[in-house]
Amino acid sequence: MGNTSSMLTQYDIEEVQEHCNHAFSQQEIVSLYHRFCQLDRNSSGFITGDEFLSVPEFAVNPLSQRLLRMLDGLNFKEFVAFLSAFSPRISLQQKIECDHYVFIFPIFFFFILPLFAVEHHILFWVVLFKVYDFNSNGKVTFDDILSVLRDLTGSFISEQQRQEVITRVLEEAGYRRDSSLVLSDFMRILGSSQLKMEVEVPID
Amino acid sequence: MGGLDSSSMETDLDRPNIEEYLTTETIREVPKKLHLSDLLDISPTLTEAAGAIVDDSFTRCFKSNSPEPWNWNIYLFPLWCLGVVVRYGILFPARVGVLALGWIVFFAAFLPVHFLIRGHDKWRRKIERKLVEMMCSVFVASWTGVIKYHGPRPSRRPQQVFVANHTSMIDFIILEQMTAFAVIMQKHPGWVGFIQKTILESVGCIWFNRTESKDREVVATKIREHTQGVDNNPLLIFPEGTCVNNHYTVMFKKGAFELGCAVCPVAIKYNKIFVDAFWNSKKQSFTTHLAQLMTSWAVVCDVWYLEPQYIRPGEIPIEFAERVRDMISVRAGLKKVPWDGYLKYFRPSPKLTERKQQIFAESVLKRLEEK
Numbered sequence: 001m002g003n004t005s006s007m008l009t010q011y012d013i014e015e016v017q018e019h020c021n022h023a024f025s026q027q028e029i030v031s032l033y034h035r036f037c038q039l040d041r042n043s044s045g046f047i048t049g050d051e052f053l054s055v056p057e058f059a060v061n062p063l064s065q066r067l068l069r070m071l072d073g074l075n076f077k078e079f080v081a082f083l084s085a086f087s088p089r090i091s092l093q094q095k096i097e098c099d100h101y102v103f104i105f106p107i108f109f110f111f112i113l114p115l116f117a118v119e120h121h122i123l124f125w126v127v128l129f130k131v132y133d134f135n136s137n138g139k140v141t142f143d144d145i146l147s148v149l150r151d152l153t154g155s156f157i158s159e160q161q162r163q164e165v166i167t168r169v170l171e172e173a174g175y176r177r178d179s180s181l182v183l184s185d186f187m188r189i190l191g192s193s194q195l196k197m198e199v200e201v202p203i204d
Numbered sequence: 205m206g207g208l209d210s211s212s213m214e215t216d217l218d219r220p221n222i223e224e225y226l227t228t229e230t231i232r233e234v235p236k237k238l239h240l241s242d243l244l245d246i247s248p249t250l251t252e253a254a255g256a257i258v259d260d261s262f263t264r265c266f267k268s269n270s271p272e273p274w275n276w277n278i279y280l281f282p283l284w285c286l287g288v289v290v291r292y293g294i295l296f297p298a299r300v301g302v303l304a305l306g307w308i309v310f311f312a313a314f315l316p317v318h319f320l321i322r323g324h325d326k327w328r329r330k331i332e333r334k335l336v337e338m339m340c341s342v343f344v345a346s347w348t349g350v351i352k353y354h355g356p357r358p359s360r361r362p363q364q365v366f367v368a369n370h371t372s373m374i375d376f377i378i379l380e381q382m383t384a385f386a387v388i389m390q391k392h393p394g395w396v397g398f399i400q401k402t403i404l405e406s407v408g409c410i411w412f413n414r415t416e417s418k419d420r421e422v423v424a425t426k427i428r429e430h431t432q433g434v435d436n437n438p439l440l441i442f443p444e445g446t447c448v449n450n451h452y453t454v455m456f457k458k459g460a461f462e463l464g465c466a467v468c469p470v471a472i473k474y475n476k477i478f479v480d481a482f483w484n485s486k487k488q489s490f491t492t493h494l495a496q497l498m499t500s501w502a503v504v505c506d507v508w509y510l511e512p513q514y515i516r517p518g519e520i521p522i523e524f525a526e527r528v529r530d531m532i533s534v535r536a537g538l539k540k541v542p543w544d545g546y547l548k549y550f551r552p553s554p555k556l557t558e559r560k561q562q563i564f565a566e567s568v569l570k571r572l573e574e575k
Binding site: 035038052053055056062145148153161169173190192196198199 | 238239240241242243245246247248249250251252253254255256259260261267486543547552556557560561562564565569572
């Protein structure tokens with residue numbers, strides 16, 4: 001492995017911790033640094049798409065190409081920020097913000113509270129939305145959803161069936177085929193689901 | 205229900221059931237009606253990807269943990285310094301001397317025997333075998349190998365192959381000093397390649413080249429011929445196909461297990477107390493690796509010769525390979541991972557992704573039926 005935590009100073013660790021809103025403990029950040037160095041084989045300071053794909057478990061994931069668009073060329077700070085979307089720890093600061101909203105704007109109680117559903121880290125929604133929003137225009141259309149479903153199901157469902165499925169569930173949820181969804185729509189639709197989104201960082 | 209392909213038989217025969225090791229993301233007991241939220245919920249797949257980024261069982265197999273420094277103390281540090289002086293100043297030159305002497309004696313005996321004794325092939329091969337065994341013992345002495353062999357020593361018989369877990373090229377040397385094996389090795393460049401071509405040919409070694417695709421069939425034929433021959437040295441195969449860090453075993457290639465002969469498992473476990481014998485071929489050359497071994501106190505290792513196994517009726521080679529891998533892993537205290545060692549060099553087959561797609565597709569279609 002070669003790289004020890006002596007390459008990472010206390011100041012660096014704190015800076016990274018700030019950047020990810022304290023989603024990880026300092027020990028976890030050191031652990032992630034070891035992992036980053038392990039993946040970044042040519043020590044270029046960032047992990048290339050190829051280096052990510054050398055992890056077989058990642059390469060066989062049907063969404064790997066979409067995630068690579070977000071991951072390619074990230075330096076360590078950004079890498080940790082990305083992974084903080086999957087951290088089970090929500091920062092105290094964001095919790096306070098949530099309570100703050102509830103007191104000051106009771107009218108928006110019904111809208112804001114589901115948005116800041118306490119269990120789900122805001123960044124997770126952003127990542128999830130960005131997987132769908134391929135051209136990054138802030139809107140997810142029927143074609144975007146179709147594209148993701150294609151990646152997830154491959155040749156095991158016909159294209160026609162995929163379109164049928166999506167049309168049906170969209171209509172049932174009150175949308176039309178030419179509707180487009182934004183981030184807050186996603187949060188509302190998925191807000192009450194049991195989303196599985198926590199990843200544990202092993203500490204060496 | 206059109207559009208759903210049935211899982212191809214070829215996939216099942218090619219590898220063991222990966223689902224035993226990997227969890228499927230959709231474990232819903234009762235299929236419920238499909239809603240928009242279910243379709244948009246890609247969180248299990250996303251989380252799997254993130255989990256793989258943070259830690260994955262394949263990269264773990266090739267990770268060498270740097271040893272804990274014990275010399276952090278005011279009285280331990282001078283001791284450690286003294287140790288360094290002894291290791292680099294006294295032991296290393298002595299070992300290099302022993303090794304050099306060994307090579308000289310070996311070549312002095314081997315070259316005449318190899319080129320001059322013609323006609324008495326049986327004698328020639330016997331002497332060459334003994335010389336190779338002696339040379340390997342010299343190697344082992346040059347790193348002060350403390351090796352304990354357990355179990356009955358291999359005997360020379362046709363219709364048998366030996367399989368062992370692989371940590372470094374020194375596995376071969378350790379086993380070779382006890383019995384002259386014929387081994388299957390990756391073609392290497394440099395001085396190792398030179399030795400491969402000249403000396404190891406005499407013991408009956410077979411070469412392969414990972415990067416050549418047609419190579420596999422050629423090698424398979426050579427293996428088959430070798431095991432049939434009566435007077436050949438017993439064949440040693442490392443079915444993992446690559447060096448692993450001696451804490452895990454990767455999947456065994458089925459080549460050694462479809463020969464229809466006895467498979468004798470050998471388990472090798474190194475004790476990391478003085479040095480980590482794992483050769484990370486991406487990080488160091490073999491010369492550097494040897495130098496590292498020669499400047500440490502000792503290489504401590506256990507070798508177990510296990511009971512010969514035969515393929516059971518109704519068992520396919522891949523299952524046989526897994527069974528033997530089980531035996532070796534248990535004996536040497538290693539954990540099993542469901543990955544092919546060659547993934548170090550190549551990308552995973554798209555079939556694995558397709559399998560995941562199939563599972564997801566099936567669950568969607570099933571729920572579509574529900575009202």
